[in-house]
Amino acid sequence: MSKKILIIVLTISLVMMMAGCSLIESGPVSSFDMESESETESEEDLIVVGFSQVGAESDWRKANTESMLSTFTKEKGYELIYEDAQQKQQNQITAIRTFIQREVDYIVLAPVTEDGWDTVLSEAKEAQIPVIIVDRMVNVEDPELFECWVGSDFELEGRKVCEWIRAYLEYKEIPAEEVNIVDIQGTLGASSQIGRTRGLKDAVRANGWNLLEEAAGEYTQAKGREVTSRLLRKYDNINVVYCENDNEAFGAIEAIEASGRRVGSNISRGQIMVVSFDGVSDQAIEYARKGKISCIGECNPLHGPRVEKIIRDLEEGRTPDKYEYVDENVFSGDISITSINLDETVYTVTILGK
Numbered sequence: 001m002s003k004k005i006l007i008i009v010l011t012i013s014l015v016m017m018m019a020g021c022s023l024i025e026s027g028p029v030s031s032f033d034m035e036s037e038s039e040t041e042s043e044e045d046l047i048v049v050g051f052s053q054v055g056a057e058s059d060w061r062k063a064n065t066e067s068m069l070s071t072f073t074k075e076k077g078y079e080l081i082y083e084d085a086q087q088k089q090q091n092q093i094t095a096i097r098t099f100i101q102r103e104v105d106y107i108v109l110a111p112v113t114e115d116g117w118d119t120v121l122s123e124a125k126e127a128q129i130p131v132i133i134v135d136r137m138v139n140v141e142d143p144e145l146f147e148c149w150v151g152s153d154f155e156l157e158g159r160k161v162c163e164w165i166r167a168y169l170e171y172k173e174i175p176a177e178e179v180n181i182v183d184i185q186g187t188l189g190a191s192s193q194i195g196r197t198r199g200l201k202d203a204v205r206a207n208g209w210n211l212l213e214e215a216a217g218e219y220t221q222a223k224g225r226e227v228t229s230r231l232l233r234k235y236d237n238i239n240v241v242y243c244e245n246d247n248e249a250f251g252a253i254e255a256i257e258a259s260g261r262r263v264g265s266n267i268s269r270g271q272i273m274v275v276s277f278d279g280v281s282d283q284a285i286e287y288a289r290k291g292k293i294s295c296i297g298e299c300n301p302l303h304g305p306r307v308e309k310i311i312r313d314l315e316e317g318r319t320p321d322k323y324e325y326v327d328e329n330v331f332s333g334d335i336s337i338t339s340i341n342l343d344e345t346v347y348t349v350t351i352l353g354k
């Protein structure tokens with residue numbers, strides 16, 4: 001066989017082999033069409049999800065984004081369009097409109113605040129794109145504007161932390177009227193801020209503590225530091241700083257230490273007790289272990305797999321629960337309080353070993 005004929009024979013048998021594969025896998029298509037067709041086919045098979053995230057203000061938020069990005073991958077059958085709104089609702093509205101134009105299959109919205117979603121969510125509904133709300137809630141007139149919500153019970157988180165404070169103070173025999181609290185709030189109008197602030201206010205009323213001031217800390221370390229140092233200059237009797245997330249607590253601790261005071265649970269010895277929420281980063285857990293943060297109300301950010309389960313349910317014609325609350329713990333490095341009691345439910349405190 002001449003060299004030329006050998007090449008032709010080899011080429012023909014290669015083409016035939018490839019055609020054979022295509023017959024088995026996807027019916028009779030020519031080898032030429034096969035590659036491009038199967039590529040477009042699999043691209044078309046992907047479920048397209050547009051995700052409008054609040055921003056990157058905290059460790060919690062970064063973990064939440066990471067959970068979404070690592071869940072909605074091509075390998076798992078998704079194309080994720082991720083938009084960071086840099087804390088601005090207007091950017092989220094624009095992102096949702098872009099998702100509608102691109103005819104995505106699902107919209108996932110982590111809303112910065114509760115109000116102001118009726119118009120844009122009506123547009124999504126008109127386009128028949130299901131909307132899944134994650135983390136904070138939306139306050140809309142028609143609950144049919146979104147499919148369902150998954151996140152935390154923020155008020156319960158607040159009540160748990162306050163109950164830990166109450167039990168701790170009782171154990172240490174510190175009278176309620178000696179308790180002077182400042183509340184470093186999260187982003188105003190966000191469900192997590194509303195719930196955690198309400199949890200504190202109710203406990204202040206019920207226990208007879210003094211709430212000196214509420215100030216917005218925007219869930220960031222920088223703002224937490226700035227606001228706490230202002231409050232420390234204004235009041236000389238602060239002994240509890242209630243931070244609505246860990247990053248604010250890091251800033252508050254910096255401010256307290258810079259003012260020459262010490263952080264810790266021993267308020268009868270002049271320490272300032274710092275409590276917070278999330279418990280996501282190593283630094284927060286380390287601070288709780290060391291007693292720099294007395295108690296952390298856990299807030300779980302790992303919503304990616306939960307949202308994916310919702311989408312799978314919808315794809316297969318099942319109706320997900322309208323509201324899905326996540327179970328959460330309370331963390332402390334102090335061994336004094338091992339459990340707390342709320343509405344006849346006992347919550348075990350996870351004690352972080354030294």
Ligand code: GYE
Nearest residue numbers: 058060061192219245299
């Ligand atoms: O606690 C905070 C973040 O809404 C639960 O937002 C979320 C909060 C979280 O920036 O760290």
